[in-house]
Amino acid sequence: MSQQSHTEQFPKNQPPLAERLASARQLVTKAISAVPPHPEPLPSPNSDQGEPSNLIQDVKKLGFEDFDTLVNFFSSAVEGQINDNELLLEHLIQLFAKLPQNSVKGKRLENGLINQLWNGIDHPPMTTLGEDHKYRAADGSGNAIHDPKMGAAGQPYARSTPAKSYQNPNQPEPEMIFDMLFARGGEFKPHPNKISSFMFYLATIITHDIFQTVRFLPVEDTSAVLTKRLQKNGTSPINQTSSYLDLAPLYGRNQAEQDLMRTKKNGLLKPDTFSSKRVLGFPPGVGTLLIMFNRYHNYIATNLATINEGGRFQKPTGDDPEKAAKYDNDLFQTARLITCGLYVSIILRDYVRTILGMNRTASSWALDPRTNEGKSILSQQTPEGTGNQVSVEFNLIYRWHNTISPKDEQWTKDVMKKVLGKDPTEMSLMEFGHAMRDWEQEIPDDPAQRGFMDLPRNADGTLNEADLAKIFKESVDDVAGSYGANRIPEVMRPIELMGIMASRSWNCATLNEFREHFGLTRHPTFEDINPDKEVAAKLRFLYGSPDAVELYPGLMAEKAKPPMAPGSGLCGNFTMTRAILSDAVALVRGDRFYTIDYTPKNLTNWGFNQASYDLNVDQSHVLYKLVFRAFPNSFQNNSIYAHFPFVIPSENKKILESIDKAYLYTWDEPKTKTPLIPILSHKAVSEVLYNQQDFKVITGDAINHLVAQPNKPHYGKDFCLSGDGKEHAKNRTLVRKSLISGPWETEIWKWYTHMTPKILNLNSFPIPGNKREIDLVRDVINVTNTRFNAALFCMPIKNEESPWGVYTDQELYSVLGALFQAVFMDADIGNSFKLRTIARELAQDLGKVVMLIAQTIKKAGLITDIVAKIREGEASLPTYGNHLIERMLSDGKDVEEVVWGTIMPVITANVANQSQVTSLCVDYYLDKEGKKHLPELYRLAHENTPEADETLMKYMLEGCRLRGPVAVYREATSTQVITDYSPCLPSDSDPTGRDPITNPDIEGTKREVKIPKGYRVVCNFATAGRDPAIFEDPNEVRLDRPLDSYVHFGLGPHWCAGKEMSRVGQTSLFKQIVGLKNLRRAPGGRGEMKNFPASPWNGQVGLPVEGQNGSAAHQQPWLGLRAFMTVDQSSLWPIPTTMRVQWDE
Structure with a gap:
């Protein structure tokens, strides 16, 4: 030692x-x-x-x-x-x-x-790389890799509890049990927690997802004979569907049914269909919910193909049936995994949370068996991916007939009378069974050939969104029934009689045996089963002893749990409530595709994110994702119908008011959104944007949402981009006067000239070969523009020279990017609520920082020591900073009004827009069409003359024109008609859709566009910037174009107030970038700006139809608008996020 x-x-x-x-x-x-x-072997003598x-x-x-x-x-x-x-x-x-x-x-x-x-290693391994185990099998086989048939369709039911007690061979007649313990009679008791019927539509789908028994047997015409025969031969012990939550009612129970659901092209399902025939006999809300999942699947499959993560879904070229089939299958199976992922997230985060009453709290906790447990000696890790096989006992538990509302009860009566020809309560069981069997056999096997609630189908096979949304809305408004004895409507009598007889044929344990199996105490008395004296007396009459009460009748007659928030939301019968929680854990935890193989690698990063929950949105509920993908045009982004449909709206209002979240939502009736009308040509775009009387800006509500203060909700109403009145024009004058002041041009140019090389050196990394690499978008363009805007407004930023700031570069850019998107690019209804909620929180936090700075400047007239320290080392902007804020305060308004009403909206509009156009400009010059200009750009960047800088500005403007996907929105205040045409068409030689061709027949494609009052238009600067009527050789770089011809900074009274500043600053930034030696993309996908054409999702995928948009499918106009992906490709983003480049030192 x-x-x-x-x-x-x-x-x-x-x-x-x-x-x-x-x-x-x-x-x-x-x-x-x-x-x-x-x-250990005993030691030998030696x-x-x-x-x-x-x-x-x-x-x-x-x-x-x-x-x-x-x-x-x-x-x-x-x-x-x-x-x-x-x-x-x-x-x-x-x-x-x-x-x-x-x-x-x-x-x-x-x-x-x-x-x-x-x-440290699973023994035996629970997952493999085998192709047979990569996707869910249609029949559920192979989920448990060591027991492939476990839980597969066509396998026998399991048994949870052995029947060890003596049971009376001569039980009471099923009819007597129904009449005494089940029948509702004329009294309906609504659910105490006001759960909606829509929740039990999901429960119905879950039931038929994991339980399907051969229902109708041809037998003699008496229930007594039927009972004896069932007891002798037994109801079928075979489960016709899998024991996994795999959405079999939508996709099918086996390969044959699944094949009938698929188009066999691009991974899609046949639109607005579902596999299960039985569902057509249920209230329309059940089928509507399955159609919602159908639409979600097709949304996922479409985007998987578009994103093509890592080349995983590369569409084959040529005529190769085998490759085409693999492409379709990979898309279909992956989309199915993701859709099922959302399905189980809805079950755990919406359904189970409501069962437990967690929806009535501000907590986001959920009973989620997908949790990742660590391994330790103090606790045994819960097994996962072991497989599952549902039991007959749970077949009896998963029955929801007591919750049927009066509305659904009447619908069921009407349909059964229509289908069966008479009242089902008046039919024998044999008649009922044969009639139902015949009805199912008459339904076409091909789901696309079936109708649904008599709704008309469109040419592409889809149903009208408004019709489906109406069914959904009415389902949410409809309060369900409550649990307990005597709550089942008479119309369900034949089904219930069969349930009683089936339970006997399966030799089920008694109620008390089942309870004991789950660790619950036996019911010692009939009053303990149900304290209602009348019900207890009936049970005593029928069975004599509490230990003799049969399982199924006992489950239905048992007392219901009282409401408790949190704890008891379902208020179901005691034994059933405990059992379904165990089953929920088993169904998810035992499913390999929800545990071991539920990974971003299997679902793709984007797909995994789509099926995931967010603890900061709706207390982790996820149903809104399904609603908005199914019905993107029917509900407001904060509609209570979309976010919490498992409870009726009036009750949700009480719940959300109690946890202080009601202000986030609207209880207004759903409104169908009008379609956006694209305006494409330069002339038509100009007509709209210069006409303030008939076309109004629409960003006012979004701006106000971000900046509103308690008791002062209208701070943003006078900001220049909030409206078209005199007060807005006055504010615009103030903004421009404050920005364009003193030697602004020189200061801005010098600032970018100083800061950009500094950031390039700081954030780049040396790589072999005397080269350097950097993420040009994330670490240069975004950072530089963020620091510039921080300097403009004295915002504290934390960087290598100012460690005591509040935000880092990336944090502040993320904040400003979210604010920009929430105001100007909130186009995706599925993400709108999350975006607006997060953006408001970020805006409020940032506004408090700006408020502190503005108050300091207002009081002291100069920057305090701490703010000065924050800005040490930065390039000088003497005209801006505290002086800019002083100028904005000069009109006499109080500090709070100026900060929230002017400064915050200006900050919101600046950074992301500047970074977007510059990133795309550089992207153009690194691409095949533009890189021929790089040598000249490099020469000009090093010439350092006013003339060279002027030329660089023109190159920069041309790059922005050719690549910038900018669009602005207006709303018509009166009906208008405008002549428009498509300046561009897609190029067959450009599969990315980035570089179009000029429309060869503009005159022939001109059309009159009618814009009804209240409709919104999207003015497309990408197409207007390539209009040959304004830009000669529109697809080429030309340096002789007038500066006022460029449209990407806007047109009309609302053109960008900081246009001149942006032009100078972004040219200086552009100069430093193109001045890098041998500038080029990094190899592979790292050097690409992952993006594709932005295509709004309208609720369903259909084949292009002749005549849409005034032209045939192959003549669709080029729109030029793009969607981008985040660095990890888990989310879509409206502006560029990443692109890595290299250069030589």
């Missing part, structure tokens, strides 16, 4: 050695007890093991550092994780080397290490 003192061998502040050893001893006891016994050593002998062999190793080892065993930076394994090896060969304790420690190492 070294000559180190004993005290230096321990970390500081260690407890006394005796205390540490006592703690270690406790851990040793736990660790050793968890190690399974491993028999063995060198010798006599076992005792603990004292072992301790003598150890040094103080070995006790640290022991403590760390057992701590890691308890916690389940090892910090390998502490070299624990290596220190353990050293410890073993010191112990005697015959150390008993050492051998146990060794066994403990072996146990830890063994547990």
